[in-house]
Amino acid sequence: MPELAGLDFGGVSWVGVLFLCAAALLAGAVDAIVGGGGLLQLPALLVVMPGGHVIHSIATSKVVGTIGAAATGFTYSRKTPMDWGTVARMSSAGFLAAMAGAACASALPAAALNVVVLVALLLVVVHTVRNPDLGMAERTHGTRTVVAVLGGAAIGFWNGLGAPGTGSFLVFLLVGLAGHSFLSASAIAKVVNVATSLGALLFFIPAGTVLWGLGIAMAVCNVVGGVVGTLIAVRRGATFIRRVFLAVAIALIATVGVKLLG
Template sequence: MLTTSIITKIIFLCGAGFLAAFVDSIAGGGGLISLPAFLAAGISPHLALGTNKFSASCASFTSSLKFAKSKKVNWQFLKYLLPFTLLGAVIGVNTVLKIDEKILQSLVLILILFVGIYSIFSKSIGVENKFKGTTKLNIFLGIILAFSLGFYDGFFGPGTGSFLIFGLIKIFGFDFVQAAGNGKLLNFTSNITALIIFALHGEIYYTVAIPMALFMILGAKLGTSLAINKGSKLIKPIFVTMSLAVACKIIIQNFL
């Protein structure tokens, strides 16, 4: 039987989940909203990570499907990258279940500050789609990106979508919409892989995860539609905002 406190917790997390999925489907960084919400609701860190993966996987699947139907996903190079994202996520989750995830935070802070600041001052980044096909070099760099961020997403998570968008723009020359579409599919792969491992370890709070997932699906549908229709003019400012917000969160948590 659900108590009043549990119902209140579910309502709070469903609202946070909707907003997180909406933002994440456009520019990444949804974990900045959803993970603190879990912790604020009194859910332990590992259980919060696992439950968040359950809900986020439902949302990222919704976004991936919508981007794919709108032909914003390029299977030409994703077929090389997806297996490495999966492998990285497997290693990442198994690592975080054994050690404290704070080890990565200083490096993440430096990287995501760079991503956000660079995007502010680079007026041309992600405005036009300059993808000219795959080469041995960009596939190699893409594999490194996919494995590294698969590991990071399984291990820690916040900012993965932003890193993927930035990396795909720089390596393959995509605009923000194409980078968001392809990045979302890579992000879904790492999410679902991490989810399976968290589930096997019993780190999912299903009473919260299921209703929250429904609201995150709604948020993802709305956000993806706006991203596809409004394009780079909508994605870039939200992308920059979420990148810098992740950095501020890490600074506040660890240095203040």
């Protein structure tokens, strides 16, 4: 595909760009509702492999994720109350940790990380299924500050590595350990994802691994999907979000399991 106005598309054809934009649109909708849009977006990039190297897919996905999450977070903030204290603490920790994760993106063994994620996801699904009232309403919880700082740092590092499922993990931490409802947790997770993706980009941009043309095209589609997904989530409420959360978590388990067996 010819480059437009000097923007880099990583040699992807028009058909490839349309495929990636469609994936970004769907990922934006899923991510807005409950997180886990990276389950669709990053694999799509890896199938097309723009630029010829995995690191370009990871870096470009951060541009898409940052812009998409920012638009979704803004929409949530206008539709539902936001716990800005938790947002600030979690975002600060996640921002710094994401920079470290991005720096380690090509250094850590993927197999070991996949095992950790698989076990964590299984525990998340079991806990959510066994507690049907989990996340249906806000609960005062004394561990919110600890969860915000430590959880934000852990998820930020994982996001910096380019691993999928960070939005879902954020939602579960906020619901299961901090007492937020699924709706509130989804709103907070979007803003925190902006911070973690920005932290990763501070490493990727100077390294020259971001494909800006492709990233901007996908980001526009991701924003559209995100706004639609947010409106659906706010209208349908916590019960609907819980169901989507379980579906995304199970899909993540299947994806990670296939990687480990492959």
